[in-house]
Amino acid sequence: MEQLKLQMRPNATARAQKNATRSNLVVLILLATVIAAFFLLLVLVCNSRNSMRRGKKYGIVIDGGSTGTRIHVFGFELDGGGRPVFDFGKKGLGSMRVSPGLSSYAEDPNRSGGSLVELLEFGKSRVPKEHWGDTEIRLMATAGLRRLELRVQEAILESCRRVLRVSGFQFRDSWASVITGSDEGIYAWVVANHALGSLGGDPRETTGIIELGGASAQVTFVSSEPVPPEFSHTLRFGNVTYNLYSHSLLDFGQNVALESLQKSLYSTDLMGFLPSKWWAWSLIFHGLGIGILSELLTLSFLHAAAESLQKGILIDPCTPKGYSLDGKNEYSSAIHAQGNFSECRAAALTLLQKGKGSTFMPKLQGKFLATENFFYTSKFFGLGSRAFLSDLTVAGQHFCEEDWSKLKRKYYSFNEEDLLHYCFSSAYIVAFLHDSLGIALDDERFSHLYILAAHRNASVEEMWDQNVGEGGWNLRFIRDFNDWEVEMVGNLLQVLRGFKITWEEDSVFWKGGGNGQFRVKEAYSRLDRPLEVVFSKNKIWVERVPTKIMFFA
Template structure:
């Protein structure tokens, strides 16, 4: 007899695995999570810093001109997942691919083609996968997931909403702000989240194209097109445009970063020369002008970024992703203030490009170029736009609380475990799925044989033996049935 068990796969605990691919603008990062399901909020099992995470480049959006090739970029990630999920658990381990702002910027048709290429690969990955689990998530989803991850790490989920911590993310293509405000925000910026037995009324919004990479590229476009005028723009030659966000001494070349951020050939031809100036104050002013673009379309009493409403920031906040990477580059602690970030930026922007290269040998040129802009953009975004005081200690620049990563993928796992009920371990057949199929076939054969035997038995004529007096011997004859 076949037996099934609803007990956990590992004695004494209800453990499971989940795999999430964060398909971002600069690359795809795969996370392998192991958890113990106890109540509505799972307990994450940690195995050391970054041991279950792998990032590959380029991002899926780079396959816009060749969508069919996108799926192959996931091969190494799937190998990594198989290395970290036991073979016997893969069939019951859900696998999600969630694409963010990089793919959101593409046309829907291109998005669908890239995702379908990925689905072709993920279906054969050996994990539990459904086509709808490969999708482009909204910026609002991304912000909510990050908020959930932050408050899971702090242990505040399931408690007083006013005791939760907000989160400000600075990604590559977008920025997100999510927190519990004092006053209920307008419907377009409000989200009700039920988690851990508590309903949270959140302010959440995703500022597309205001991520660090997208903003830096847009700023360069505006400078080269002459849209932004800085105090340094009064160059000695009319055909020279000054870039205050690039360290002085850096020489722009043909097909360099500037030619990559614009497709307007007329603009390229109109700007014969760009001079890097490396001035923090001017760069900050230019970044603020970028953040305020579109404010004329504001429909609310006050708009902080573009035409989007942002209420007064309440309580404590984590500043993650590029906020953290910038502070880490300068060796600043998580408790650093914006005043300290400003000092680091002023010093860096004032350095000569060759000096910076010597100090930071081995770093990619593109990364080294952006730290002048990133410090100025952070101060312009958090202080000049969102109103965080320059010496405010409410903001922590970090990507981790203890061993828990402040990654929206973790928040996505927690939300999906509650909504999709993957915390319940499915029945495990004693003989395994393959054995079950074999036994089922044998059972059908035996049953069929029994039916045939019964039919033959009842259709066979009944015989009787009698003594024939004329022939003087016993004979066998068919018996008549009497009805």
């Protein structure tokens, strides 16, 4: 069992919540690159021989990601106890990114070092010259390099070391390395909980990390279940021990997953295969425990693929309709872009289940931060930092099933290739977080308060008090709140704050259409392309389904 011990004082603001048994699964969106770099700098500061000297100090971390290389320059001071105090304003933190990533130099590793020159110039512009010699600089490469052969990894790192040795900053060869996926997840977990004030407190009150990078995905959290040694990591902080589950899914970052999906669509094997031979069927044969909904999603996707193959065409469900695939590859004439969020989500799920396989993963517990591409995708769709997966599902469905020409006009400032990927990214995130990991689509924080409600069957109108100012909510409960329930009530009132009722008579509102009125045509459309795949015998028990699958169903 791997053990990691941080030689740091616990955060003075660390706190343990009073209710240690409740477990709220809340997905927050956070930009992860600075978090990871922040942690690395904490380690850098604590191990530095000059760490106890007072005054302004600097540290530099170069993050070698799969799609680009970023430099983070931190300014900080040490307090009376030798702990770093960071300034994350414009003066205290500077970052810069160059593309492509280091892994793109696999065919010519000697050129990789040259890609750092511009970043180092940026670093020198942020650090006063008199501090260059005592400013440590470290290069941490992630999944992009982990995917390469060891000899290629080392060749790229050596090229970078040659440049870093003469950079003017303090550098050692061992400070340029490829970190493991588990370490990448642990680093982010430590910093997130340090920033949230939970590091040093009750392990059950810590926050887990789910990262979605370009080439890999990481899941890291405290688990109360027994964890196999290969996924178990013990971390000591002060007098507290944390037993972490940490696992990295290499090749299942968002960008690499999209490439895998496209290759499967465009491959020669796919042009002439029988549906029963596709690897996705084996997921059902072997019973991977993905749940009825996940199985139906997979079956729905495979059924659609089987139908299109028998017609001599291939459907790309993750590319908005109207986008021309002509000339993209030798099979593009047989491939039709027909954006369909549900089928794209199902295709993403089959990829995830193939990668996850029988890998052990305990039940998710507590709160989680969802980082990196979760952040970018949510930001694109204009979702808040506490958006629910149901919000992303609706936004993704509208995007995927919109005509490409309209999308280009609406998002005219976006690069066309980047814009094209948001259909897949939204579907992949929902498949990853909900269908695979089991995170709820909607907020379930208030189910406990519903139990305490005095009038559970009251109408909205009865809960609204028009005599309070401009009107306000008058919620009644059967007892006083415990200390740990007060925050939950505050969150509920915050959600309700932006809602006011009208005095129109209550009526049924049809959410499946645009104007709230039920229409038979819209109902048929929803059945044909449901948001959540429902059981449909006509999509499973058809003549073209192999006998084994028909029997299983």
